[in-house]
Amino acid sequence: MPDGRVVPICVVAAPKEERSDVTVNPSDLRFPRNLISGGFPLVIYQQGERRIASVGCVVSDGNAYYAVTNKHVVGKPGTPVYSVFHGQERRIGVSSAHTLGKQLFSKLYPGWPGASMMVNNDVGLIEIDDIKDWKTEIYQIGILGELMDFNTYNLSLDLISQKVRAYGAVSREIRGEVVALFYRYQSVGGIEYMADFLIGGENGSNLNIHHGDSGTVLVMEEEDKDSGAVSCRPIALVWGQHEFLEGRERVKRAYVMATSLSNVCRELEVNIVRDYNLDQDYTWAKDGHFKIGNRSAELVTEPRLVKLLKKHQEKIGNSDKDLLDQTNIAMAKSTDFIQLADVPDLYWRYKRFKTEGNNHFADMDESNPKVMGGKDLLALSKDPAFVDIGQWIDFYQQMDVVDPKTKIDRDTNEEVPSPRAGSLPFRVWQLYTQMVRSLKAGKVDEYLVAGGTMTHYVGDACQPLHVSYLHAGIPGQETNVHGEYEDKMIAANRKKLFAGVNALNNKVKDSQLITGGHGAAQFVIALMQKTFDTLSPMDIITEFGKISGRGKYDLAWKVLGARTIKVIASGSNAMAVLWQSAWIEGGDRLSRPGSMRGSLQMICRRCMRIIILFSPLT
Numbered sequence: 001m002p003d004g005r006v007v008p009i010c011v012v013a014a015p016k017e018e019r020s021d022v023t024v025n026p027s028d029l030r031f032p033r034n035l036i037s038g039g040f041p042l043v044i045y046q047q048g049e050r051r052i053a054s055v056g057c058v059v060s061d062g063n064a065y066y067a068v069t070n071k072h073v074v075g076k077p078g079t080p081v082y083s084v085f086h087g088q089e090r091r092i093g094v095s096s097a098h099t100l101g102k103q104l105f106s107k108l109y110p111g112w113p114g115a116s117m118m119v120n121n122d123v124g125l126i127e128i129d130d131i132k133d134w135k136t137e138i139y140q141i142g143i144l145g146e147l148m149d150f151n152t153y154n155l156s157l158d159l160i161s162q163k164v165r166a167y168g169a170v171s172r173e174i175r176g177e178v179v180a181l182f183y184r185y186q187s188v189g190g191i192e193y194m195a196d197f198l199i200g201g202e203n204g205s206n207l208n209i210h211h212g213d214s215g216t217v218l219v220m221e222e223e224d225k226d227s228g229a230v231s232c233r234p235i236a237l238v239w240g241q242h243e244f245l246e247g248r249e250r251v252k253r254a255y256v257m258a259t260s261l262s263n264v265c266r267e268l269e270v271n272i273v274r275d276y277n278l279d280q281d282y283t284w285a286k287d288g289h290f291k292i293g294n295r296s297a298e299l300v301t302e303p304r305l306v307k308l309l310k311k312h313q314e315k316i317g318n319s320d321k322d323l324l325d326q327t328n329i330a331m332a333k334s335t336d337f338i339q340l341a342d343v344p345d346l347y348w349r350y351k352r353f354k355t356e357g358n359n360h361f362a363d364m365d366e367s368n369p370k371v372m373g374g375k376d377l378l379a380l381s382k383d384p385a386f387v388d389i390g391q392w393i394d395f396y397q398q399m400d401v402v403d404p405k406t407k408i409d410r411d412t413n414e415e416v417p418s419p420r421a422g423s424l425p426f427r428v429w430q431l432y433t434q435m436v437r438s439l440k441a442g443k444v445d446e447y448l449v450a451g452g453t454m455t456h457y458v459g460d461a462c463q464p465l466h467v468s469y470l471h472a473g474i475p476g477q478e479t480n481v482h483g484e485y486e487d488k489m490i491a492a493n494r495k496k497l498f499a500g501v502n503a504l505n506n507k508v509k510d511s512q513l514i515t516g517g518h519g520a521a522q523f524v525i526a527l528m529q530k531t532f533d534t535l536s537p538m539d540i541i542t543e544f545g546k547i548s549g550r551g552k553y554d555l556a557w558k559v560l561g562a563r564t565i566k567v568i569a570s571g572s573n574a575m576a577v578l579w580q581s582a583w584i585e586g587g588d589r590l591s592r593p594g595s596m597r598g599s600l601q602m603i604c605r606r607c608m609r610i611i612i613l614f615s616p617l618t
Contacts, residue, residue, distance in 0.1 A: 145231030293317025340452025439586025
């Protein structure tokens, strides 16, 4: 290594196993009856062939559910994926554009040398058609424990010889052990290709794994010292065996290669869904947004507006009771009614993904000494004249010149430029203007729809990791802190969160009211500043960097919980201020004949076209 340290290289004996049959007999497979989960077979048709692979597990990006398997299995985006229920093939989803192929070793493991090394991840996602057809456990494994989270700071050779198990679609029960880390399986054109893990049979035996087991999730059993309970913690995803032709015989090495699920979750920005009653898939994206929407209706003080919002409160955001029960919470892409506070996440992102995402964030604390005097957007926006979309675009373009960002294109898997484009305050400006315009036209229904959907963006503004360039951790040392904080910590402390927010008496005061879309944008920027002052992103990153293992979300709540309550309460108050400001500015038109025609659910369906056709801002 460059600093003079020497890393020993281990030679692993790899006995060859001859197999002439690379086909899979469907009659030997165990297909699901009513519900499908990890470990069951999936079917994909490619180039005239019927191919079999394994479902790994279920993950979520906060908007949708996906089944994990291999990239080489899922094929092109939009490819239908099937399984067999009661003897009949039925579609279970389509191949997603979100995949993870080969990536630089130094990107996945920052701080470690490896400029000429590539890690083959081979991860593909299947966008699930109907989550009600799925269980989140792995068949014959059960409910998954917490993810085995490995990175450059905690990965060690102690993993060698650790036992793993799995359940594959073809081989069924699989038991093995880790025999190597960062196994180099190929060298081409000066590039070394490797796998995170090399897995062999348990205690030196031959590994029972075959064609059709691609996509199987490996777990590591861990016993709780206090209770004696054993949890199965997911560690890796199987993607390949070493195979080559020897004459007319196909020869298979008795080892398989696997990808670290820590890297998968971080790079694809997904979380493993362990069980609906343990790790709810959405928290801030559902619980937080719906809570802010629902609570904001209780904080307005203008009498006629109080009456209007109370009547439609649970169409804006779910009640605490529903959020705790989770039974009646809308699913992503639902064709049924979705509470307005999360329409931007649960529906619009699917219809206008490339433009809608920029409306949900703004990196307010990013700066560069070479751009605009080294000031960030928070400092620059203290001047009301700077709260202008042209000024922000100029800032972003200058930042992109001196410090360009890149991303991995989800379609080509190539590194491409990633221009800065966060426009959250201007989305609030746009929707506030619509609220006032609708009221002046006597269309209270449109006012409710515009305001209800604006609730989502106000909720984003009070989430510390939505308004910071540290949203995924320190650049170059990215982690899954975003999901750990806003998903898992809040899911584990939902009752405490709701009780804390409800206990704060922060109804609208006349001194808070604003006018105009520009005033609304300034107001939400002030909310962002208040969010930073209450709970900085670095505090969240630091806390999650110190804790691990069982009970870590309770420990995190002890440090971050009170401030999390305050930022969500601030978001609720801010939205109430915007409700009431627009109501007064637009004029009380509730008494106008025909101002409310039909139920809000029917009105939303009729009026949503007004909001969904808003032009992108960047």
